[in-house]
Amino acid sequence: MSLSEFDIIKNYFSNIGPERDDVPLGVGDDCAILAPGKDVNIVVTVDNLVKGVHFDDLTPVDSIAYKAVMVSVSDIAAMGADPAWLNLALTLPDADQHWLQQFSQGLREACDVTGVRLVGGNISRGPLNISTHLTGLLQNQKALYRSGASVGDNIYVSGYLGEAALGLMIHQQKIAKNNFDLKDRQYLLSRLYKPTARISTGLALQSIASACIDISDGLMSDLGHLLTSSKCGAIVELTQLPVHACFESLFEQVGQWKSPLCGGEDYELCFTAANVYAEKIQQISQNLDVKLTHIGRIENEVGIKIMYKGEIMPLTSDSSLTGYTHFC
């Protein structure tokens, strides 16, 4: 590398994200020192983005960094916690300054948007690999677990589903350009490249949601994890899935319900709550200006039943309702 590790840190990874009072010592010593505060528990998550798996040469570099942060922020949001401190382990094939500049820009943007401070990291030489480790704060120790859903609870999702999957189809040039206008194209690509983790929603759902997970692998897969942890099943009403009507023809090209049911990387929240909270959840939706849609109900019988026009949809013989790899 023409730049040393120290030059890279100084030029591209210093002072990223807002300064925080709870960071007595950031980048520059053997460790960062962090002050959670009295009676505050922390939540931690780690994620990897690997070239050729999670992004490719056509992916805008700033969005790789942005998404690396947001994927971890989404995990923190799904716990009902507040993201705070980022550590970044970066493996780079070389010190390409143009690449580093764009990466740094995306990192800064994601940290500024989420209030996260970069407090430490590590740079190695090797095949491109971005590992983000994020710590969040749980002020009142009321975390949202995957395991708390009870029979009769309503099932909700935030935002709109299947749009990152459409973005991926566009990115991979699997949808013809003349099928939609430039504004829609940009919107769908932004859903893939720069997803929005639902921090405020997660925080607002403390003491309301009985269980919560973020949708990274697709609704079927992630709701499946929630159900497995909660030891119950679900009925999902297909026509209730939140999709933008303007993309109907695009969804149909992919397979009408495949994207909203099985498309990954939306980073919306899927959560359950007792019926008594239905009104409260609508208030949260209005207050935060985040669509929260009632899509189904928790049942005793294990598995996910998909309802359409009052009937349970037939599933192909090889479908398993617990995982993306099998069902979708």
Added chain:
Amino acid sequence: MSLSEFDIIKNYFSNIGPERDDVPLGVGDDCAILAPGKDVNIVVTVDNLVKGVHFDDLTPVDSIAYKAVMVSVSDIAAMGADPAWLNLALTLPDADQHWLQQFSQGLREACDVTGVRLVGGNISRGPLNISTHLTGLLQNQKALYRSGASVGDNIYVSGYLGEAALGLMIHQQKIAKNNFDLKDRQYLLSRLYKPTARISTGLALQSIASACIDISDGLMSDLGHLLTSSKCGAIVELTQLPVHACFESLFEQVGQWKSPLCGGEDYELCFTAANVYAEKIQQISQNLDVKLTHIGRIENEVGIKIMYKGEIMPLTSDSSLTGYTHFC
């Protein structure tokens, strides 16, 4: 992969390290939940081991995992903190069960030795890359920084220097086998493959050491970082460097002082302390049965002077005393 991510986690990454009361929720949800306790600050570090850079096909697989943990533990030790919670981001080319079994064994061994609990992780497919993120606890908020050294302070190192470098020469078959016996060979390889982080020493040095760093890149490089942070220089007495006399001929093969001065990966501590603590430091050495050697003194003039038989050693024209890449 023949095994799913869930199978891999269940078979090889469950219940690693001792159970801890401060882990309300470990592996299995969107995040782990951790309880630092009242008035406890945390320290965090992240490290990467990359195939072809930090290890190769000849490196025992259990030692790759062991070292991945210990490298991060060493950073925590150098802060005077107690290692607690590990997150592991693993990128694997395939799900080789034999490899995973050995890796899991080394991970378990390192976690058991250090009291660290694996609380979460992530598995991706791609070129082999191991990213460890470790959080430690700072009970009384008395961290050891790189930046606290003052003119007149004594400089110490723990253990013996240059032995991991000799281990690397053996690993790379750069030292002929007939130059040493099997026991020495095993000892030196163990110094490379399974280093011992100085947790107890770091904890005991709280309120005594004025500055501290762990020796990962070699004494010259890491003492250089400590001096840069502390804005001062040092005199190091060459004959005081702690080396085992039995390896003298091996050190000479490499270049007599090169390994102890510049050899990386010993993961010993280099620290400074005011002269008033000299006796106390000898007591710590005896109590913990860890060699702590006085090797020099902090000076006002920037840079490192190497003394040998009362004279400053001449340095070659291209040597910089601040970094491994230049000096060693």
